[in-house]
Amino acid sequence: MTPNLVYVVVIGVLFAAGVSMVLERSLTRVLMGMILLGNGVNLLILLGGKAGTPPIVGLGPDEEMADPLPQIMILTAIVITLGMTAFLLALAYRSWAMSGHDEVQDDVEDQRIMLLAERDEGSGTDDTDHHEAAR
């Protein structure tokens, strides 16, 4: 198959725009980035099948029909994105209602482990009595 230039460019831009938003901390922006990325991925899948008449039997000759398989997959993806959007929006609102902003904070537990690593200490979960001996 010969690739379609318009698709290739649109996919690239949607990915770039989506990634730049996803890498931020505001949950609403992350969500918007996910939606853009999702659209980009959908187009990427669509590009994999040939374009043509709608895949409805009897509308035209079968040979000119667009490939239905990517469409089937994308349809599922679109609806799942809707569910995810609703959930993340509720999460963003909740975060705002609880803490006054919708930013994704750093994980406290991870920071505790980083601190241990800086101090060259173990987690104390290895169940030997080294730690008690050291104290």
Add this chain to the structure above:
Amino acid sequence: MLVVLILHAAAALLAPVAIRYAGNRALYGLALVPAGTFVWAAAQSPPVAETYPWVPHLGMDLALRMGPLSWLMLLIVSGIGAVVLAYCARYFKEGDPGLGRFAGIFLGFATAMTGLVLTDDLLLLYVFWELTTVFSYLLIGHSGEQSAGRRAAMQALVVTTAGGLAMLVGFVMLGHGAGTYRWSEIVEGPLPAHSAVAAVLVLAGALSKSAIFPFSFWLPAAMAAPTPASAYLHAASMVKAGVFLLGLLGPLLALAEPWRPVALVAGVITLLLGGWNAMRQHDLKLLLAYGTVSQLGLLTIALGAGGRAAALAGAALLLAHALFKAALFLVVGIVDKLAGTRDLRELSGLGKRAPVLAGIAALAVASMAGVPPLAGFVGKETLFAAFEHGGTTDRLVLLALVAGSALTVAYGLRFLWGAFATKPGVAAVEAPRAGFAFAAPAGLLALAGLAVGIGASWLDGVLAPYAELFPGETEHLALWHGFGLPLLLSAAVLAAGGTMFAATLRGRPWPGRRLPYAETVYKWLMSAVDRAAVEVTGFTQRGSLPFSLGIILVVLVLFGAGTLVFVAPWPSGIRLWDTPLQLVAGAVVVSSALIAARSRRRLTAMILLGVSGYGVAVMFVLHGAPDLALTQFLVETVTIVMFVLVLRRLPVRFSARPLRVSRILRATLAAATGLVAAGMAYVAVGGRIATPISVDFAEPAVSYGGGHNIVNVALVDIRAWDTMGEISVLVVAATGVASLIFRRSGALQRRKAEQGTMSAPQGPWMRAGDNPEAKRQSIILQVVARLLFHTIVIFSIYLLFSGHNAPGGGFAGGLVAGLALVTRYLAGGRRELNAAAPVDAGLLLGAGLLIAVGTGAAAMVAGGQVLQSALLDFHLPLVGHIHFATSAFFDIGVYLIVVALVLEILRSLGAELDRQHEVAARSERRAIERQKEPV
């Protein structure tokens, strides 16, 4: 034999219940299971084999086989198991809350151990092997509130499991090389390929299980277990699994090069180190534990040597050791319970108060020391004889055996003296008498040692078939071998041991510091693993979402770009577009996406996002995908509504922009990802040469699926399982939204109550003035919304049913109906929404899922596959001929779930947010008024 296993397992499951109802007496009943096994086994004459098919495509059968050695082990495991269970009835206090759990695990262990000795399949053996490890872990950690117990349990688990895994690899190598996992078949053939490596791996498993050097350290620590568990697991049965394996595999694997040297060296070191350390202990139980380690070394030498006489001696010693060591542990348990201490420096005068107990202990120790005519003597004499005639290696081993046995005599005497002697300067302990039922189990075991010794020639007859599996000269077990080197050595051992013990009595402490054990290495290793884990986690898991995403994307870019540049073949040609209209739509998508990414205002970004989404929908149309376009348009619209509902409560702008450096980094990464994605799209599409599978979809869609719209037919038929998964996700998402927004538990109650009262409005259909919320809305919008509502709903139902043959279907229909609800809500607020849809969204979700699942199940009940669809043709009066696919029901379920999702979104993100806002505003107003009031 399978019956035996099943009975054991049933007893294990019943034990906690039985003990709750009948108390400690239930233990006697439970002991009947191993006791019955003992009687049954005693009546058998090996070999006995049974096979039940289990996992045929893995070639794995439930193959049980009882050879002479297995038979001996089964007698030990069941006999001592029964005796120890009976002992437990007195050891534990009546009403001990942990006893039910203990008895259950104890019998579970007995099941696993029985399985281990009876199985013929190596993989099955491994399964039972690890089961004993797990049960042992649970028993050592019986008092889980003490850190020492937990640590010991973990140590035993780690060491034996590590060895077990090595052993598994060895088993797989053996089984793969021989083409079967049945040991009885492998042993018939020649040594499989790579058997040297396999032998070392199997040895690692066996030696770690039997606490042989360098793995010995876990066994003394395991003494944190209750004494009956120690007596059974860590003296008589589980630690014997390792030496049992040596004895079982020895006939073949001893021919492998490293087997003999490794077993002999490890055995000798363990024998001497264990004995040496036992002399330094003050805790009687620890003394026995180190003694056990030493004895296991002795058994390793005997059964690992691979000679006929040594194997015979090993089997006899296996039995002898189980009898005397279990008896001694039971005695320690009694001493501990009566005197309240196990420290031999505090015990004094017990022998006078409990002469019978002392007698039992003396009998057991005599067997351990090898005093005629006890079982230990018979075994040890034969072992000396086995190494009597060999070369230098054998003579060195013999020397070590003598030294180790002398140490055994010494610590045996130390044990007797420590427990029962009257020591000058130590107050005699005040101990009550041990009842008959408490002491009888130990006495029984000690007497059994005597019986076995006297019946040595009978034992010889039973064990001879086993010994004959090995090459070498035939020896016999007998009480009297005549005057010879073995007898001389036995006498020398007794004398030397006695002297050594006498030396310690004169107050000289046992020389040497604590001998080096691998425990230090183990601890160092565990700490190192822990430290490494902390470093790796700390380095890779920064806890920052942008950082983690960034790492993932960088990997994507590097690998993707690398593949694109160096590996992938680039297509030669490229088309600009299918139709020039694509360029227009593409330009809209690109520009709005780019501006959205740069926008700092939430609403602007959201609207541009919507525009770009609609642009994608246009591209779907141009591609020839009307279903996608329809769904994309609807989803995009619902998304915009959701965003507006939430964004009206959030700040206008996004929070502060990140630093310049991070902005540049982000932009670079974004651009690189976009470039790689575009490149992958280009190369992947260009590289596609295979004919798509979907060229054949058209015909079956009509004849089989009963519809002309291939996409819809596939969704409810070919890919119905995916759709099923998808609607489940929607149900979860809807539920999640509701639970995030109705955030206090009271609110969820309110949500129910509010929905209970939301019956259809009474009175005129298009009233407006009585709704306080509606006053703020446009009256024209309200009227239009009400007029359009039913039309839209009917259209949505049309979409649902026409979807099989034209663009549409459950998703599109559901979204349209959802949008009808959106119109009502936007026009009239939450009361209007309740009037439009007076149902609980959760109920609707459930109903939709029920219909979808029901369709699938009905197909199965009707004899088809799950979710298979059928075509129905029938004639209805007035309506005419009906051609109907059952998958339409599935689509109805999808429709309901999508409607419910939108409804739940409106209720949560719309109505509940309104209410929370009103409440906040009202309380604010009240606060202001209160401030204004004169004081």
